[in-house]
Amino acid sequence: MSAQVPEKLAILIPTYNEGLTIAQLLEKLGNFRDLGSYQFDVLVIDDNSPDGTAQIVDDLQLSWVKILRRPGKGGLGAAYRAGFTQVLSINSYTHVVTMDADGSHRVEDLPAMFAAIKPGRSITLGTRWITGGSVVNWPKSRQLLSKTGTRYAKFALRIDLNDLTGGFRIYSVELLKALNLKDMQATGYCFQIEMAMAADLAGAVATEVPITFVERANGVSKMSKAIVIEALTQTTRWGISRRLRPNADKLHYVK
Numbered sequence: 001m002s003a004q005v006p007e008k009l010a011i012l013i014p015t016y017n018e019g020l021t022i023a024q025l026l027e028k029l030g031n032f033r034d035l036g037s038y039q040f041d042v043l044v045i046d047d048n049s050p051d052g053t054a055q056i057v058d059d060l061q062l063s064w065v066k067i068l069r070r071p072g073k074g075g076l077g078a079a080y081r082a083g084f085t086q087v088l089s090i091n092s093y094t095h096v097v098t099m100d101a102d103g104s105h106r107v108e109d110l111p112a113m114f115a116a117i118k119p120g121r122s123i124t125l126g127t128r129w130i131t132g133g134s135v136v137n138w139p140k141s142r143q144l145l146s147k148t149g150t151r152y153a154k155f156a157l158r159i160d161l162n163d164l165t166g167g168f169r170i171y172s173v174e175l176l177k178a179l180n181l182k183d184m185q186a187t188g189y190c191f192q193i194e195m196a197m198a199a200d201l202a203g204a205v206a207t208e209v210p211i212t213f214v215e216r217a218n219g220v221s222k223m224s225k226a227i228v229i230e231a232l233t234q235t236t237r238w239g240i241s242r243r244l245r246p247n248a249d250k251l252h253y254v255k
């Protein structure tokens with residue numbers, strides 16, 4: 001299947017206390033946008049960050065950047081679902097990119113990801129754990145957690161992908177419109193696993209692109225024990241439910 005050039009993209013960036021990192025990322029995206037090869041807008045989804053992230057973004061006064069202000073910290077999954085709903089209500093996008101605000105997902109990797117997009121229902125996954133992919137400055141403990149998490153999800157959900165917890169992705173709008181986003185359950189980071197599973201149930205073509213993940217130089221990680229426990233519990237539940245009731249699962253996630 002040949003690749004599809006994205007016509008108009010929305011880039012979603014969830015933020016919680018990313019005042020130290022977001023301006024730098026938007027500057028890089030702005031330079032990339034100025035090259036003119038791709039048309040995109042950015043939606044920052046901020047959970048009322050106490051460090052004033054939303055105000056910092058506002059003050060930059062970039063016409064191509066909008067902010068979705070949410071009342072309080074509600075988790076990554078909830079933030080992304082709200083972001084998807086907002087960009088899908090604007091009928092001009094063909095693809096939606098998701099990326100972290102802290103610089104871990106490199107703008108330099110976007111062209112290769114764009115080039116890999118397949119037509120129709122598609123998900124393009126920035127992947128650390130394949131040949132050509134790598135991580136920089138990530139503690140061994142986090143590497144182990146990420147690799148183990150993916151391995152477990154791969155086994156539990158029977159999805160043959162190599163980075164199920166990563167958040168650097170491109171979804172076709174065609175795929176997102178086919179999903180029951182409002183019926184998704186994940187609050188935290190296991191949202192990434194749930195979306196990969198839903199894409200699989202919707203018959204999406206999945207393409208893995210090797211990326212270099214660079215650990216943040218500023219700000220702090222929002223990863224927590226609660227997020228890990230939710231991921232473990234939910235993945236186990238989804239795995240059991242996929243085995244016991246595969247059709248019910250499909251009806252739950254796919255319109």
Ligand SMILES: Nc1nc2c(ncn2[C@@H]2O[C@H](COP(=O)(O)OP(=O)(O)O)[C@@H](O)[C@H]2O)c(=O)[nH]1
Pocket residue numbers: 013014015016017018045046047073074075076079099100101102104216220221222223
């Ligand atoms: N809006 C919103 N963003 C979040 C929340 N939790 C994490 N994020 C964002 O999700 C991205 C990944 O979080 P990060 O702390 O870097 O996680 P790590 O890379 O796994 O250590 C960053 O852009 C965070 O600001 C949340 O509850 N709400």
Ligand SMILES: [Mg+2]
Pocket residue numbers: 100102104216221
């Ligand atoms: Mg990070």
